[in-house]
Amino acid sequence: MTVIDANRMHEIEARYPEYFHRSFRQRFGGLMILIATLLYGLYAVWFFDLPKLFAEAHWERVGxxxxQWVSYDVQPDLRIQDDGSIEVRYPRFSPLGDHPHPDWVFNNPDGSITVSISGISRSVTVSxxxxxxxxxxxxxxxxxxxxAPEVVxxxxxWMTVYDDNVLADLGFAGDVSISVDRVKVRKRFLGWANFIFDTQxxxxxxxxxxxxxLVVSGPRIKPDQTNLSLAFEDIWNNSEWQHGDVWTKLFQTIVMAFLGTLLGALAAFPxxxxxxxxITPNRLLNQILKRFFDFLRSVDMLIWALFLTRAFGPGPLAGSGAIFLTETGTLGKLxxxxLENIDNKPREGIKSTGxxxxxxxxxxxxxxxxPVIVSQTLYQWESNVRGATIIGAVGAGGIGLKLWEAMRTNANWENVAYMVILILIVVFLFDAASNVLRHRLMGTKTH
Structure with a gap:
C-alpha cells in the first residue's frame, strides 16, 4: 500500500487541477437541473390550472x-296509450331489423310488459x-x-329524479328513462351488431x-347472381358498417402516404x-436550399392540407400534395x-483517377x-400513414375524414373503434414491412 504525503498530494493537484478543482457548474449542475425541472412542473400546474381541470373533467364519459366501442344497444320504446294498452316501438334503423320481436320482451297476462335488461336481476315492468x-x-x-313520475x-x-322523468342507470347493462306516457329502455349487448350482414x-x-x-351449394337466392357474389356484395355494401367505403378510404390513405413520400424523396434527393x-461549394446556394427545406418543414402537414384543399378541393390529391411538400423539406434536410457527414476519402480517391x-x-x-436514405425514407413512409389519417379529417380524403364523421355524430363509437383498429393494423403491418425492407436493403439481419 502506497502512502502519499501532503507535498505529493499538492503536486498531483497542481498537475491535474481539472480533477480536484471542479467548477460551480460541475458541482451543482445536476442539482440545478433538478430544481429547474421542479419549478417548471409547478409553473405548468399553475399555467394549465390542472387541479381545476381534473376536478371538472367528465371522467364518467371515458367509461x-x-x-360503446365494444357493444351496441337496442332501444325499445314503450308507449302507454289512452286506453291503457302499451305499444312497443323501436328506432327506424334498429339492429334487430324492421320487424323486431326479441325474446327478452314479455307480454304479461295482466296487460303489462316486462323488458329483461340483464336476466331477472335487472328488468323493468311497465303497466x-x-x-x-x-x-x-x-x-x-x-x-x-x-x-309527473314519482318514485314510491x-x-x-342509481336512480335520478328530474321534473318530468326518472332515469335509472343500470351500468353496462343499460338504462331506463321513465316519463308519464312512455318508458324508454336501452339494453346493451357485447359485440358489433350486423357487422357482416345488415338488416337489408x-x-x-x-x-x-x-x-x-347457401354460399357453397344452396339454391340461388337471386336467379341472375350466385350466392357467393351476393354475400360479398351484401358485406361490401353493408349500410351500417359501410365496409366498402371504409376500405376504399383506407386504401386512399395508404396511397396518399406512399405517393407523397415517394414524390418528396424524388424531389429531395437532387x-x-x-x-x-x-458536394456543392456554393455557400449562397447551400443556404437558400437549406432555408427552403426549413420553410417546407416549418409549415405543418395539416396546414399544407388546409391550403391545398382550398386550392384543389377536398380529396386525396390535396393530401398527397401536403405530404409531398412536408417530406421534401424533411428528407431534403436529412x-x-x-451527405455532409460522409467520409471524403473514397470520393477523393475515385476523383483522382479522372x-x-x-x-x-x-x-x-x-x-x-x-443506408441513410433508405432508413429515413422508410421511416417517414410509415409515419406518413399515420399523418395521412390526421390530414384526412380536414378534407384531404382517406379514412381520416370517415373517422371524423363517425366521431362527430357522438353516437357511432363502435364504427370509430372499427376504423381505429384497421388503422392500427395497417400501421403495424407497415412498420414490420419497412423494418424487413430496411434490413434487406442495408444487408443487416433482423432480430
Whole structure:
C-alpha cells in the first residue's frame, strides 16, 4: 500500500487541477437541473390550472365511450296509450331489423310488459299506472298515474329524479328513462351488431351454418347472381358498417402516404446534393436550399392540407400534395446532412483517377449515403400513414375524414373503434414491412 504525503498530494493537484478543482457548474449542475425541472412542473400546474381541470373533467364519459366501442344497444320504446294498452316501438334503423320481436320482451297476462335488461336481476315492468324497475337486489316502483313520475319510497343511488322523468342507470347493462306516457329502455349487448350482414341483406339473422350452406351449394337466392357474389356484395355494401367505403378510404390513405413520400424523396434527393456544402461549394446556394427545406418543414402537414384543399378541393390529391411538400423539406434536410457527414476519402480517391462527376457520386458517395436514405425514407413512409389519417379529417380524403364523421355524430363509437383498429393494423403491418425492407436493403439481419 502506497502512502502519499501532503507535498505529493499538492503536486498531483497542481498537475491535474481539472480533477480536484471542479467548477460551480460541475458541482451543482445536476442539482440545478433538478430544481429547474421542479419549478417548471409547478409553473405548468399553475399555467394549465390542472387541479381545476381534473376536478371538472367528465371522467364518467371515458367509461361510456369505451363501453360503446365494444357493444351496441337496442332501444325499445314503450308507449302507454289512452286506453291503457302499451305499444312497443323501436328506432327506424334498429339492429334487430324492421320487424323486431326479441325474446327478452314479455307480454304479461295482466296487460303489462316486462323488458329483461340483464336476466331477472335487472328488468323493468311497465303497466298503465306504474313502472317497476328491478336492479341491485331491489324493486323500485315509479308511479306514472299523475302529472309527473314519482318514485314510491326511498330513491336509490342509481336512480335520478328530474321534473318530468326518472332515469335509472343500470351500468353496462343499460338504462331506463321513465316519463308519464312512455318508458324508454336501452339494453346493451357485447359485440358489433350486423357487422357482416345488415338488416337489408338476404343473409341477415341466419345461422352461420345456414349461410355457409347457401354460399357453397344452396339454391340461388337471386336467379341472375350466385350466392357467393351476393354475400360479398351484401358485406361490401353493408349500410351500417359501410365496409366498402371504409376500405376504399383506407386504401386512399395508404396511397396518399406512399405517393407523397415517394414524390418528396424524388424531389429531395437532387436538391440535397446542391444543399450539401462538401458536394456543392456554393455557400449562397447551400443556404437558400437549406432555408427552403426549413420553410417546407416549418409549415405543418395539416396546414399544407388546409391550403391545398382550398386550392384543389377536398380529396386525396390535396393530401398527397401536403405530404409531398412536408417530406421534401424533411428528407431534403436529412439527406443533405447525411451527405455532409460522409467520409471524403473514397470520393477523393475515385476523383483522382479522372472519373466523371457522375461516377464519383455513384461509387464515392452513394455507398455511404444509401443506408441513410433508405432508413429515413422508410421511416417517414410509415409515419406518413399515420399523418395521412390526421390530414384526412380536414378534407384531404382517406379514412381520416370517415373517422371524423363517425366521431362527430357522438353516437357511432363502435364504427370509430372499427376504423381505429384497421388503422392500427395497417400501421403495424407497415412498420414490420419497412423494418424487413430496411434490413434487406442495408444487408443487416433482423432480430
Amino acid at each position: 361510456i365511450y369505451l363501453s 298503465k299506472s306504474e313502472t317497476i324497475v328491478t336492479a341491485h337486489g331491489v324493486s323500485v316502483p315509479v308511479d306514472v298515474s299523475s302529472g 319510497g326511498p330513491v336509490p343511488s 341483406s338476404s343473409f341477415f339473422d341466419k345461422p352461420v351454418g345456414e349461410v355457409i350452406g 436538391l440535397a446534393f446542391l444543399a450539401a456544402r462538401n 439527406y443533405s446532412e447525411g 472519373a466523371r462527376t457522375v461516377l464519383v457520386h455513384r461509387y464515392g458517395i452513394m455507398p455511404q449515403i444509401v
